[in-house]
Amino acid sequence: MNRRRFLNSTVAGIAVCGLSSSGQGGVQGGGRPAVIASANGLRATEKAREMMRQGADTLDAVIAGVNLVEEDPKDTSVGYGGLPNEEGVVQLDSSVMHGPTRGSGAVAALESIKYPSRVAKLVMERTDHVLLVGEGALKFALAMGFEKQNLLTPEAREIWLKWKRELSPQDDWINPEDRLPESIRDRQKKKVSRMLFNYGTINCNAVNDKGEISGVTTTSGLSFKIPGRVGDSPIIGAGLYVDNHVGACGSTGRGEANLKTCASFMVVEFMRRGLSPEEAGLRVLKRIVENTVEPYLIDHNGRPKFDVKFYALNKRGEFAGTAIWSGSKYAAHDGAKNKHYEVSYLFKREKTG
């Protein structure tokens, strides 16, 4: 059975849009090297490509790339400025994988440290472990010379307080504008509604001209999560997987779905069997859809109410971003240009209203 027929037979039964033939998405690149990232990583792919051009190791390059987003207070999904858990505490998750040395390192529920990806790399380099969590991860980071700092920016705190006061009509939290006379209330309301809730993560993967592959995923995780909740991002095989013989895949979106399916690992395994990054991503997304049966997670057509996105590349430098739902983008540098591409997807999002 050839590659295309294999894919067709496995996706039969659900609407699959966005394959290369539809004009959306498709497999890009093909001449090494390449760097791919989630949509918030356009600066990361640029930075990583530039460092690789100057001879940097692929893991150092992608970590330097995502550091730009980890330290950016305006990105409320990652590092400093990330949205906190339900108690107002920012807890960060990150993992790294270095293909050439088969190294992996990760931290989960790490507090007060701006660059969890750098700590994850040190777990890989300086310990015989793969994953450190919570207080242990913090102690390790301090021992490695990192400094504690408050990661909750005033903007993230305001978004958390808004979430808190809107949880229940029966508690004693109120909207500040509700105390105001009608005439000023409208003006104030506009200000509040501009505060957008943000879910996200950054994943960045790279292959250089020697075929060396690395990846990193870093996040503040699901906003307002139960303290101690760990998502897919720091779990090797779920939010990130690299095999130096094959390629890399990382993910953003509903972490619980990736945790239950070992999703990034499966994408890389499908690429090992000969599927393109696009075909492999869509194949695993279909598996996630099939395994989503909880009534609160599916719409009236039986489709997930959430999204999951994959960012995959192979050793040849081919890459693709895939998602359950249409409409989102990913960032990639194909060695010549750095830009956003449309994801390939399973379901077209219907316009509402």
Ligand code: ASP
């Ligand atoms: N995958 C992340 C998590 O579940 C969140 C996200 O990417 O939006 O923690």
